[in-house]
Amino acid sequence: MNLDNHKVLLLGIDKKEEWSLTDSLAELAELAKTAGLSVAGEVTQVRTAPHYKYYLGSGKIRELQPLLKDQDIQIVIIDDELTPSQQKALEEILAVKIIDRTQLILDIFAVRAKTHEAQLQVELAQLEYMFPRLTRMWTHLSKLGGGIGTRGPGEKQLEVDKRQIRKRIILIKKELKSVKKHRHTTRAKRQNIPLLTGALVGYTNAGKSTLMNLLTKASVLVENKLFATLDPTTRKVILPDNSEILITDTVGFIKKLPHQLVTSFHSTLEEVQEADFLIHVLDVSHPKFEILLQTSGELLQELNTSDKPCLLILNKLDQAQANLPALKLFLEHQQNYLVISALDPEYLPLILNKINQLLAHYYDVRTYHIPYQRMDIVDLLHTKAQVLHEEYQDQEIVLKVKVNSILGDKLMGALYK
Numbered sequence: 001m002n003l004d005n006h007k008v009l010l011l012g013i014d015k016k017e018e019w020s021l022t023d024s025l026a027e028l029a030e031l032a033k034t035a036g037l038s039v040a041g042e043v044t045q046v047r048t049a050p051h052y053k054y055y056l057g058s059g060k061i062r063e064l065q066p067l068l069k070d071q072d073i074q075i076v077i078i079d080d081e082l083t084p085s086q087q088k089a090l091e092e093i094l095a096v097k098i099i100d101r102t103q104l105i106l107d108i109f110a111v112r113a114k115t116h117e118a119q120l121q122v123e124l125a126q127l128e129y130m131f132p133r134l135t136r137m138w139t140h141l142s143k144l145g146g147g148i149g150t151r152g153p154g155e156k157q158l159e160v161d162k163r164q165i166r167k168r169i170i171l172i173k174k175e176l177k178s179v180k181k182h183r184h185t186t187r188a189k190r191q192n193i194p195l196l197t198g199a200l201v202g203y204t205n206a207g208k209s210t211l212m213n214l215l216t217k218a219s220v221l222v223e224n225k226l227f228a229t230l231d232p233t234t235r236k237v238i239l240p241d242n243s244e245i246l247i248t249d250t251v252g253f254i255k256k257l258p259h260q261l262v263t264s265f266h267s268t269l270e271e272v273q274e275a276d277f278l279i280h281v282l283d284v285s286h287p288k289f290e291i292l293l294q295t296s297g298e299l300l301q302e303l304n305t306s307d308k309p310c311l312l313i314l315n316k317l318d319q320a321q322a323n324l325p326a327l328k329l330f331l332e333h334q335q336n337y338l339v340i341s342a343l344d345p346e347y348l349p350l351i352l353n354k355i356n357q358l359l360a361h362y363y364d365v366r367t368y369h370i371p372y373q374r375m376d377i378v379d380l381l382h383t384k385a386q387v388l389h390e391e392y393q394d395q396e397i398v399l400k401v402k403v404n405s406i407l408g409d410k411l412m413g414a415l416y417k
């Protein structure tokens with residue numbers, strides 16, 4: 001779908017929630033801009049739930065019709081995910097193209113996906129979104145053509161289309177499995193020399209890639225657009241105590257994240273699950289930063305990562321003046337956090353020290369029995385751990401070390417598997 005430069009109207013319903021319609025529409029407008037659309041205005045209605053047929057009530061729909069004509073608007077974007085029949089009914093009554101929030105996000109992901117894996121994941125999500133909608137579309141046509149009980153031409157076409165989509169879904173899933181296997185071997189290679197891995201996580205546009213660039217001096221795409229990063233990038237970082245870690249930049253979270261994307265991006269989010277610790281980045285210049293944190297927190301919980309050591313980075317301090325009182329209150333209940341501006345390199349030593357501190361909590365004294373053919377591990381312990389005692393015996397080397405427990409576990413795994 002080419003959405004470039006089209007004038008669009010946003011529609012939303014106000015359910016009087018803490019994440020207000022204003023917040024939600026501001027985000028929807030950002031999404032629309034990211035997709036290359038130009039937002040002409042918004043129409044809202046206070047309702048406890050969407051109208052079952054038209055999303056908005058019929059009075060509001062009547063108001064909309066002349067407005068769309070006057071302003072020559074051909075695309076309307078809905079702030080929620082519509083049911084297939086709502087979408088169809090709205091398109092008919094308003095005579096414009098209706099795009100829901102899910103479709104818009106899928107569209108952005110489709111344009112942004114760079115690697116083969118991300119492209120497959122997005123296509124899968126799009127097909128899963130399309131499948132039930134296709135049924136509706138063709139059921140309607142076949143009824144017009146043949147009536148109940150007859151297999152009209154529409155129905156036959158529907159069967160063909162459905163079969164093709166199903167086939168494509170199976171093919172993509174198979175291909176994703178093989179891509180994933182390849183990624184696992186790359187990761188396994190990485191783990192040959194076990195390094196602690198931290199994942200940068202958080203709401204979209206929080207500044208994860210900016211922080212990644214600061215930490216690794218790499219050039220990861222940074223943009224004031226939503227979902228600038230879709231593919232996980234991993235880079236090495238050297239901490240003040242000379243230990244090396246890996247940092248992975250990941251795809252951002254968003255409220256009302258389409259469930260098709262959650263399942264399709266599962267393997268990308270695996271990077272988060274496999275990480276030893278998390279760096280959770282939060283944009284504290286956002287007026288509802290606590291809700292953003294809560295949303296990301298819920299997604300992290302779904303990914304079963306709540307028990308990982310986590311450093312909370314409160315970012316964009318330079319733009320957060322209006323939020324300072326709220327921020328102060330919020331921080332009274334927080335541990336392991338740092339308030340920074342990722343655009344300002346002066347914060348770099350502070351961040352690196354904090355990561356060091358976070359990982360320092362996890363030190364153990366351990367004894368390793370290392371066979372002579374694994375001198376690589378002996379070397380590694382000499383550089384990455386504090387050696388307390390070392391003994392060269394006939395069959396093995398016995399090392400007593402103070403070592404980071406996460407690294408220690410990885411070494412145990414490498415030695416005794």
Ligand SMILES: Nc1nc2c(ncn2[C@@H]2O[C@H](COP(=O)(O)OP(=O)(O)OP(=O)(O)O)[C@@H](O)[C@H]2O)c(=O)[nH]1
Pocket residue numbers: 203204205206207208209210211221222223224225226227228229230250251252253315316317318319340341342343344
């Ligand atoms: N003022 C200010 N802007 C920042 C700061 N950190 C990042 N930004 C800006 O915020 C925008 C988003 O930054 P990114 O690093 O792309 O955010 P992200 O979390 O990687 O976003 P996604 O990849 O879309 O999930 C960019 O325009 C950055 O320049 C900061 O400390 N202060």
Ligand SMILES: [Mg+2]
Pocket residue numbers: 208209210221227228229249250
């Ligand atoms: Mg990014």
